[in-house]
């Protein structure tokens with residue numbers, strides 16, 4: 001069914017795209033098709049009209065993007081952006097795509113510093129800088145340091161940091177460095193109000209869905225033979241960097257809450273150790289306060 005010869009309606013194109021993406025195993029075929037259509041048409045998903053006709057150029061571009069999504073390229077690499085905490089960051093090959101799962105960790109962190117004026121925050125393993133920029137966006141009075149090891153991820157982070165500063169947010173301070181370095185941020189020892197981290201935590205050798213396994217950088221995903229190599233370094237850093245009463249939140253997979261809580265207990269420097277859940281109700285991050 002077409003409105004004009006050669007120009008199908010958006011509704012028809014979306015139904016075709018949804019079918020293609022369902023067959024390819026994409027989790028949110030309709031949502032992805034709509035995001036790609038909105039990207040091609042330069043509008044929001046809410047503004048899409050099923051009765052609109054698509055010009056041949058837009059149609060070709062949309063079909064190309066749907067084919068790439070069917071190859072399980074993350075939809076955010078195709079639209080070029082992802083959102084965390086109301087901040088849009090640019091993403092593409094070489095940088096981890098920020099996930100909705102991280103929103104509750106961010107909300108917990110912002111709550112920790114709600115009553116603290118001019119808080120000092122650090123984001124370890126910053127990737128695109130999404131968490132750090134979301135903190136700076138919510139708290140213009142905060143000083144936010146972010147650190148990342150991978151040079152390609154860092155180049156995305158630099159671009160995002162510059163853009164948010166241009167948009168008027170307080171600039172964050174981006175560092176190239178290794179979270180496992182025991183001297184990382186040594187000048188901040190005992191002064192940090194909030195430490196957030198979404199480190200690599202997947203056990204080496206686990207095979208992930210293609211969106212991660214084939215498209216996203218492995219240093220962002222794999223955390224050694226037990227998945228905990230970087231998480232252990234984050235716990236050590238929190239012990240050293242946080243001031244008394246400061247809070248730490250560490251993202252992990254749905255089965256790691258117990259072990260991450262044990263790592264925090266072993267330090268004997270934390271209180272209020274517990275875990276939080278993501279939007280699916282799955283254990284997703286562990287939190288603690290420095291005694």
Ligand SMILES: C[S@@+](CC[C@H](N)C(=O)[O-])C[C@H]1O[C@@H](n2cnc3c(N)ncnc32)[C@H](O)[C@@H]1O
Nearest residue numbers: 096098125126127148149150178179198219220
């Ligand atoms: C799961 S991604 C999270 C990125 C970002 N925080 C987010 O939530 O979207 C983990 C990031 O940690 C970085 N990373 C891995 N090992 C690191 C290390 N030892 N020191 C600093 N960054 C590291 C990876 O390059 C990747 O960008």
